[in-house]
Amino acid sequence: MSQKTPQTMKPATAAKKLGIYLPAAPAEFQEGQVTREELNTLLAEPPAWLQELRVNGPHPRPVVAHKLNVSIAGLARAGVEDALTTEQIEALLADRPQWLQTERASLAAVRAEEKRVREAAETK
Structure with a gap:
């Protein structure tokens, strides 16, 4: 063998x-x-x-997106292409720039719609 x-x-x-x-x-x-x-x-x-x-960190984009509670596409739309350290992420969370607020709301809306669709499919 x-x-x-x-x-x-x-x-x-x-x-x-x-x-x-x-x-x-x-x-x-x-x-x-x-x-x-x-x-x-x-x-x-x-x-x-x-x-x-x-x-x-520095953290890769999926981790950054998760910590900021935005999508990876949202990071790209905001022009965040580099890895960020925990300190940089915490500064963004403290400062809450407009793009971050917009992207978080967008992701929340997407998740709510996915949940609605999932629940609708379960009731059928």
Whole structure:
């Protein structure tokens, strides 16, 4: 019997699964392949660098959108294309620029409509 080779993924895929911004990760993470076992270990017992990235960022766009409670498209419409740190996100939440208020209202309306459609489909 031949020995199974471990399933590996590109660093970008692993970063996405970890919810981190790849360019902010250590070079050894960015340059190598990540096995499924290594990913599970990172998820279960995150090292200091991963904990730091998750707390302070910079955060990838999906995480930024989630923390601001807007869609990724809403970030793009507002011209937010770069990764943001937790400090920058908190400043936006404190300042509440007009684009943020508009995009949050838009996402809330979309979610309400999706809920209405879901409930209508369940009653049929």
